[in-house]
Ligand code: SF4
């Protein structure tokens with residue numbers, strides 16, 4: 001078995017930071033797009049509450065994983081805040097910190113007994129939404145740049161990786177919102193409530209399908225770019241190709257369960273609405289299973305990538 | 318061979334003088350006809366190592382002395398030796414590849430550090446400040462030579478530092494001093510008259526993974542570059558053993 005420099009805490013962190021960043025980006029976008037009427041306000045609220053939690057937990061995991069922390073120097077990680085340099089990790093630390101602050105402020109604006117569009121916190125809410133979108137995208141992209149910047153790790157060393165992580169982040173963020181929405185769905189709804197619920201459901205599912213499509217494309221580029229090259233990249237990507245150590249994990253869990261299955265189900269749900277203008281309806285069980293499978297796929301993507309990068313190495317001595 | 322031996326002795330003497338005595342003495346001792354005199358006083362040293370793998374017998378004296386000199390925790394390595402076995406009897410070869418940090422001129426381990434805990438000194442040695450290092454292990458990922466590890470006692474990244482403490486005392490690195498066959502030559506690459514510079518000038522030398530762009534300052538003579546990837550293409554038995562346990566060989 002291989003000894004890994006970065007293990008499960010880092011995998012979990014990359015997944016959770018991406019999820020939180022995606023949830024905030026989605027929430028802020030639908031809030032701003034919904035305009036003063038407050039269309040999609042509920043989705044924005046769910047996203048706002050979800051966002052800071054995984055990011056904070058993931059960051060905490062990361063601190064626990066630090067060598068200095070494990071050796072008993074509990075506050076040495078604060079050295080990160082004495083420096084700004086061009087290390088992806090330094091940039092990421094600052095981005096992440098800003099993101100956490102903004103996402104907490106953003107969540108706070110929804111935290112009253114009856115938050116409504118246009119209430120007293122509306123200004124602050126919109127302001128933090130405007131700031132939150134670029135920060136969310138920044139956090140999602142940086143998780144990919146962190147790994148992609150290293151020639152010593154040929155599996156990671158691809159510019160497509162950051163794009164892939166960005167798409168996966170937003171898609172998992174949306175999945176988390178769909179999941180929470182379905183879990184908290186009221187048993188008894190008025191007709192307007194049902195109508196709104198389904199309309200919002202359509203928006204979320206349609207966006208998620210599009211993102212998964214793009215993600216499949218990015219994944220295809222990532223794999224083919226390496227596989228069609230010769231040398232380090234090709235040798236490294238072999239670990240997820242047929243016969244490779246991680247090929248089942250990758251093809252079954254990331255591609256089939258994480259991408260193809262949810263994409264096909266969502267497609268089946270949204271096509272009648274798009275093509276035949278039928279009302280969108282999705283069963284609650286579907287609204288739970290589809291996001292769960294997207295989330296599993298997102299986690300497995302980080303898992304496979306983080307592990308594969310560390311058990312492959314450049315060719316030659 | 319005799320020629321080499323003289324060079325080696327010469328280089329060693331230069332080096333010790335260069336560290337201990339006034340620079341004027343170095344000029345005196347190393348001046349050769351036609352070589353510039355001024356260099357010794359105004360240039361900075363750039364330390365490097367040359368490992369002549371033809372002379373290495375794989376005895377691990379370097380690994381052991383490094384461990385005891387630098388208190389390297391068990392299971393971690395600043396210095397280790399790899400074995401490359403090839404062929405089927407009677408056409409066989411066994412090559413040794415002693416490894417350590419390459420003290421690269423463009424080390425990515427330094428540029429990725431988010432805490433500025435690792436830097437290149439003026440003399441070219443890449444060092445880590447264990448009190449600043451947060452132990453994020455990003456540099457360990459960034460080194461293409463697997464030269465770094467996390468020291469569980471300090472919680473900081475750790476690696477070969479050319480024995481800076483010994484250098485400050487005017488001594489050679491422990492692994493160099495302990496190599497009975499003088500396979501390791503340490504010295505100043507900026508001094509054209511140092512033993513190491515002259516050996517490099519008069520031999521075919523190479524560095525590990527030059528394509529990584531790190532510009533290593535540890536040079537080798539006579540490496541066999543065969544590795545596991547070659548097994549598929551060279552139709553012969555190849556086995557590479559690393560004495561760097563834990564990590565996948567890289
Ligand atoms: S060998 Fe590795 S640790 Fe040493 S200077 Fe080069 S990149 Fe850094």
Ligand code: SF4
Nearest residue numbers: 430450451453454456
């Ligand atoms: S482990 Fe230490 S030296 Fe290495 S990158 Fe992190 S803070 Fe810098």
Ligand code: SF4
Nearest residue numbers: 383396477479490492
């Ligand atoms: S120079 Fe010193 S630290 Fe580096 S391998 Fe040799 S003995 Fe170890």
